[in-house]
Amino acid sequence: MSFDLNFIGILIGAIMASSVPLILAASGELITERSGVLNLGVEGMMIIGAISGFALMVVTDNLFFAVIGSMFSGLIISLIFGFLTQTLLTNHVATGLALTIFGIGMSAMIGKNFVGIPGKEFPLLFVNLKESIPFLGPIFFGHSIILYFAFGLPFLTNYFLKKTKTGLVVRAVGDSPASASNQGINVSLVRYSCILYGGSMCGLAGAYLSLIYTPQWIENMTGGRGWIALALVVFATWSPIKVLIGALIFGGITILQLHMQAVGLRIPVQLLSALPYIMTIVVLVVISRDSRKIKLNTPTSLGQIFYKEK
């Protein structure tokens, strides 16, 4: 019995690990969307983060630089999006799509010389505790520092949005840019900052994949996780804590399908893989049906261009 319990603990630990990139990217995108900006470039920013993290790790042999560098490159690439949507007032949807397409191409070009290089071992914390405590050990211990950060992030984000003045400013800009602007808030500056923050979190999410989760560089290795992160923000109705829960569900399905064949269940793997997407659509329908409910949750100006006559 104790063996089974330990196995379940390991399974939960694995689910947590697979949900980390989703939590990071979705938490970043959540802040961006709360400021009224819809950035569909999550996938592109993640993959750029993944390759720059990995490339820096190979070149500098320093994991710290690699992680910081991946966040920085996510930030730089989101700056393109920020400049276009905020300064040149382009359409958010089209610009975000361009960012994803560009990011996937660019990462493959940069990553050409990094294919097939083995990754470096990323230090895991409390490994001895993981092995000595059954069940709870593999759940709480033996993870990378990024995982602990990711699991704290939704709570920090929640605190930031609900309890701090800056958080209030972000929400005000997202809900009514015109009135925020009348109050003397620099809408464009707030949105720029939120876009850059979102970009850096997506970069980190990508680095988690290429440095810790997979650890190596594979072309197109994010494999649609950026889109899931986007769906997750809606799934969570723009609430950071629900992002955490949603990411665990989505991560759970990923792990489940890996173990399906082993257990010998006869549900097609593809059906399980499709579940997160179908569930997101169902949740969207449920929250959107009631127009009052969606107004309460959705940043009112999401995806709309704001132009202040000077």
Place this chain on the structure above:
Amino acid sequence: MEVLLIKIEKRNDVSRSIYFLTPVLAIFLTLFGGGIIFYILGFNPIEALKFFFITPISDLYGLSELLVKATPLCLIAIGLSFCFKSNNWNIGAEGQLIFGGIVGGGVALLFYNHDGFYVLPIILLSGAIGGMLFAMIPAILKTYFNTNEILVSLMLVYVAKLLLDYLVVGPWSNPEGFNFPETRQFSESARMPILFDSLRIHAGIFITLISVFFSWLILYKTYLGFQIKVSGLSLKTAKYAGYKGKTMIIIVFMISGACAGLAGVGEITGPIGQLHRNISPDYGFTAIIVAFLGRLNPVGIIFASLIVALTYLGAETAQIFLQVPKYTGQVFQGMILFFLLGSDYLLFFKIKFLGLKKNEL
């Protein structure tokens, strides 16, 4: 010290010449940007760009390949232009393409070893209907449940991909195929006629051209087209005029889904000849760029589809000659859209140079 004074003013009207010239500007900026990227990667930029944009179309085979790739791109983009013109963000054309391919492919397998002139038209029609029905999901959810069509249409892309994966691995896989994830090769009666021997260009190009003509007819010569344009320019005006918004949303999604489905079934009955996992190199997503680059105008879209098709071919050639990954084409596609959207700024704003002035510090 002297500084250049610049004043930015909002334009009162959009100049038509700039409207169609900015895409050309965007293409030149993309070539320039691409040259810089190639230079950074250690290639001779002129050589590399030549491999990318000239070599692929310097022979008859290359030109035929260009048209093979432009055929689906143009068709999907034409459909999307109906959605985008009316402010409906269907970004799931890739899913509609795949679903159209699945339905059409299923019918083609039903007619396996079956001869008759009617086989191909039935397959094409069922593919178009498949894409149309798939596009109606986000449309109906948007009209009746107020859901965001961007996210729904996008999520459905993955559902369609996984469904295709399931079918070609499982129930539809070739019984004599040694468990390869692919169906049987369709019979000859289910294949698009090839136009010239030893080239891959097929009759699908006529379907695309006919669709371009009809879309022009609908958009510019019918009341429906007028309604679509008005709704795109101002939703309030459309409501005030009493247009049936819901019906229109469903119609534009149906048109664009049918086009994407037709493109999908055109691919599997044309160059591919069977169903497998990768029936489309993201044509559905790339067609969004085509639609924008063509300014949502049927003739513009024809030109845009040729240019974007060239980035696909260029990436293939560059992969062989420069050993760069095939994803390089996406760098160019992304850049075109970046520059195009960015240069739209010139449409709405005038940049005035007021000359040099002494800066008093």
